[in-house]
Amino acid sequence: MKETSVVTLARHVVEEERKHPEATGAFSDIIHDIALAAKVISRKVNMAGLVDILGRTGETNLHGDSVQKLDVFADEVIFKAMDHTGHLCCMASEEHPEVIPIPERFPRGKYVLLYDPLDGSTNIDVNVSIGTIFSIHRKVSDGDHGCLDDCLQVGSRQLAAGYVVYGSSTMLVYTSGAGVYGFTLDPSIGEFLLSHPNIRIPEEASRTYSINESNHPRWRPAQKRYMDHLKAQGDLSSRYIGSLVADFHRTLLKGGIFMYPADSKSPKGKLRLLYEASPLAFICREAGGAATDGRRNILDLKPTELHQKVPLYIGSKDLVDKAGDFLSGDSEI
Ligand code: AHM
Ligand code: MG
Helix, strand or coil, rough: CCCCCCCCCHHHHHHHHHHHCCCCHHHHHHHHHHHHHHHHHHHHHHCCCHHHHHCCCCCCCCCEEEEHHHHHHHHHHHHHHHHCCCHHHEEEECCCCCCEEEECCCCCCCEEEEEEEEEHHHHHHHHCCCEEEEEEEECCCCCCCCCCCHHCCCHCCCCCEEEECCCEEEEEEEEHHHHHHHEEECCCCCEHHHHHHHHCCCCCCCCCCCHHHHHHCCCHHHHHHHHHHHHCCCCCCCCCCHHHHHHHHHHHHHCCCECCCCCCCCCCCCCCCCHHHHHHHHHHHEEEEEECCCEEEHHHHHCCCCEEEEECCCCCHHHHHHHHHCCCCCCCH
C-alpha cells in the first residue's frame, strides 16, 4: 500500500516523542491542547470582520451576550485549555500581571507555560495577520505549586516554543529543540497538517529588513548607522506588518532581520522577553538563525521580572551579527 503523505500535528508530536523512551506523553498532551486552543482562537479571529454586524467589544451582541475583546478571549481560551490537564504547575500570560496559578481543584505537573495570547491585536480591525506565542519550561522550584522562579528562566532552558499565525491560513510552528516544524490548519477537517518540515532560515533569498521606521528620530546613532548600512546593501527589501508573529514568520521563511530596537522613548525596547523575544529566539536558533538584544544572545538573558522588555534583533545570523558590530559600541542598549 502507498505510504500516506499526510502528517497531522498529533502524529508528528507522537512520533517525535517515541524517539525519547523516557517520555511520559505529557509533552504531546500540552502541544495537543495548545493546538486545540489555537483552533478555537482561529475560528473567532475569522469572525472579527463581522464585528459591525455582531456587536463591538463592550457592547451587547445580537444574542444579548456581552462582546469580549479578542485578546481577553484568546487568553481565557488558552488558560481553560491548559488548566486541568495535570501537566502544568503554573502559567504566565502577557495579559496577566502575576503568575497564574493552577486552580486548586486540578492536579499540578512539572511544566510551565508562558504565552502571549494574541500578539499584534491592534491589527485586528484592519484584517491583518495576528498571532499567539508560547514557551514551555520545566518546573525548577521545590514544592507542588509553581512560582515566579519557574517562569523567570533563561531562554536557553526552554523545552519547546512555538507560535500560531492567523493569516491567510492559520499555521502553527513549533520546536522542541530538534528542528522547526510548520503545520497549516485545514479548516475543513479541523487538523493541523505538516506543511513545512524542518524549516531552515534561508541563507540568501528574497530577504527583508523589518522595522518601524517612524521611530527613526528616536533611535540612537548606532541604530541609524546600521539602517543606512542595510539600505546600502541593495539586496534587501523592506517589509513591516506591525504584528511580531507575522513579521517573524516571514523572516523565518524568507530570511532577513526583524528589529525592535531601544529608543529614547522606550530605552528597553517594546517587546517582552518572556512572551515574545525568548520563544521566537529559540525557534530562530533551531532554524539556524540568531537573536540578540543588539549585543547579547536573547537566550542567555536571565529574566528578572515577568513583563521585562528587551530590544530585539532576530533573523538571519549574518545580519544579526552585523547589527551587533554596529551596536557593540553603544553602551546604553
Ligand atoms: P502587543 O503585544 O500589544 O500586540 O504589542 C506587540 C506588537 C508586536 O506584535 C509588534 O511587533 C509591535 O507591537 C509593533 O509595534 P509598533 O506599532 O510600535 O511598530
Ligand atoms: Mg504581544
